[in-house]
Amino acid sequence: MEVMPMSLDLFQCQAVQTSVTGNRTVPYKILSSLDNQSTLEFSVSKTGDSYIDLSTIELELIVKLCKADGSDHSGDVNLQPGVVNNTLHSLFDQCNESAESHLACDGWAIDTGDEINKRDSTNVGFTMRRNNFANSKIVQLVGKLHGDIFSQSQYLLTGANLSIKLSLAKPSFYIMEEDAKDSTLKTLDATLHVRHFDINPSILMTHNTTLTKTNAFYPYKRVEVKSFTAPSGSQSISHDNVILGTIPNMLIFAMVDNDAFVGRRSKNLFALSHYSITDFSIFVSGVQTPMHGLSMNFDLKKYWTRAYRSLFSGVGIDYADKGNQITMEMFAHGFFILAFDMTPDSSVNEDHISIANSGSVQIDAKFEKVLP
Numbered sequence: 001m002e003v004m005p006m007s008l009d010l011f012q013c014q015a016v017q018t019s020v021t022g023n024r025t026v027p028y029k030i031l032s033s034l035d036n037q038s039t040l041e042f043s044v045s046k047t048g049d050s051y052i053d054l055s056t057i058e059l060e061l062i063v064k065l066c067k068a069d070g071s072d073h074s075g076d077v078n079l080q081p082g083v084v085n086n087t088l089h090s091l092f093d094q095c096n097e098s099a100e101s102h103l104a105c106d107g108w109a110i111d112t113g114d115e116i117n118k119r120d121s122t123n124v125g126f127t128m129r130r131n132n133f134a135n136s137k138i139v140q141l142v143g144k145l146h147g148d149i150f151s152q153s154q155y156l157l158t159g160a161n162l163s164i165k166l167s168l169a170k171p172s173f174y175i176m177e178e179d180a181k182d183s184t185l186k187t188l189d190a191t192l193h194v195r196h197f198d199i200n201p202s203i204l205m206t207h208n209t210t211l212t213k214t215n216a217f218y219p220y221k222r223v224e225v226k227s228f229t230a231p232s233g234s235q236s237i238s239h240d241n242v243i244l245g246t247i248p249n250m251l252i253f254a255m256v257d258n259d260a261f262v263g264r265r266s267k268n269l270f271a272l273s274h275y276s277i278t279d280f281s282i283f284v285s286g287v288q289t290p291m292h293g294l295s296m297n298f299d300l301k302k303y304w305t306r307a308y309r310s311l312f313s314g315v316g317i318d319y320a321d322k323g324n325q326i327t328m329e330m331f332a333h334g335f336f337i338l339a340f341d342m343t344p345d346s347s348v349n350e351d352h353i354s355i356a357n358s359g360s361v362q363i364d365a366k367f368e369k370v371l372p
Contacts, residue, residue: 022198023053030190037168042192044162049204050196051155052162059166061088061141062189065133065175068182072136081177082119082130083185085111085270088141091185093169110325116334117268119176126176126268138188152220155197157207164192172263179266219353221249229258235367243361247284250314250348253338253363257372274298274336276368280307282340285359289340298332299368307331307338314339316349 031041044052065081066072073080084090086108109128121127133139144150145164156162171184207216230237243251255275260267274296281293296304308331312318326335341348344357 019200019203020197021200023195025193025195028192028194034187034190037187039168040166040187040190042164044164044192044194046159046161047196049158049201050198051158052160053153053195053197054150054156054162055144055153056195057145057150057164058142058193059088059145060189060191060193061091061187062138063141063185063187064136064138065183066136066186068184070186073183074135077131077134078120080130080134081175081181081183081265082126083133084174084176084268085109085125085129087129087174088143089146090174090269091168092166093173111268111270111334112330116271117266148220148222149218152218154216154218157211157216158199158204162194170263172265173269175265176268177265179264181265224248227261230255230371232372233370235370236365238362238364240362241360242363245358247342247357247359247361249341249343249354251282251340251342251361252314253280253340254336268334271334272336273334274304274332275371277336277365278368279364279366280338281364283362283364284342289342293364294338297368302328304328304332310339311337314341314348316341316347 026047028042028044031043064072065083109125109132111123111125116123116126119126119130147164171182175183175185177183226242228239228242254272255277256269256272257264257267260269260271263269276298278297279293279295282289294307294310296307298304305328308328309318311324311326311331312320315324317324326337331337344354347354
């Protein structure tokens, strides 16, 4: 087969798109007062014939970390509170919608050290975040929304009203300080930035005609979080029917102290410990996957490589030029996450989808030491 370098393709015109004729980002303010708010609610109304790109909607918050009475922190910075990683998204426990990189804008500074519950200089990430908020400095947080509908790239049709309601989590969930303290993160301003696209009239006419015959489709990936407790003093866990019904495309497993999960200021809710786990298995409708499960020993140097590799193979980036910031050492010290690709053709990160399978999922785990 003969080929020609593109540098010699002198007579081929570059493709030109004419469907989208322009775009603009429109700010929307919160609907009600920010005083004593438990939720942030926005309404994106109809604007002419423009379509909305749901995947690029950004939330901007102006916040400051202050005392419970609203007064500012002052004095020794090392004695002041800080916040957990991924600050912007950690502020919310639910997003309801109807109808060193850019992550730093979200308040991202990854925790470091052998013990990420520490609130001192050994945890560089915490120190950076604490210094950012020290003395009740005003901080601007900006990041995209991570709701199910915002994970797909289809434009929202003109004429559709969009309401977004964000439920705020408890301060003990995202503020790190002594348990007896009661600092709070005060929201001074909240803005939703929504990108509107102007569409070629011929495309609008075609869409309107098609809508008289059928509905528009918005395929998205639904994310569901399930939690369960493991009894203290045991050395194994076994849960039948963790999932009963549609088998998910991806399953992610992590463990955290129960008091951190429900919200404890002295503990990092993202301290995902391994608890000296030795074996982990998933059974899908009675069939074990992987076939021999995962074995690991955190007392032996690097005897958790296969478990660590699941962070890549399980999310579809195995052998790809992509990463996740988690090293093997970090995996053993507060970043223990197991991921599994559950698709029939191991294509969880591909554009196509597979026929959904129904069944049950069981998880089993064994530990070298008794659970705390």
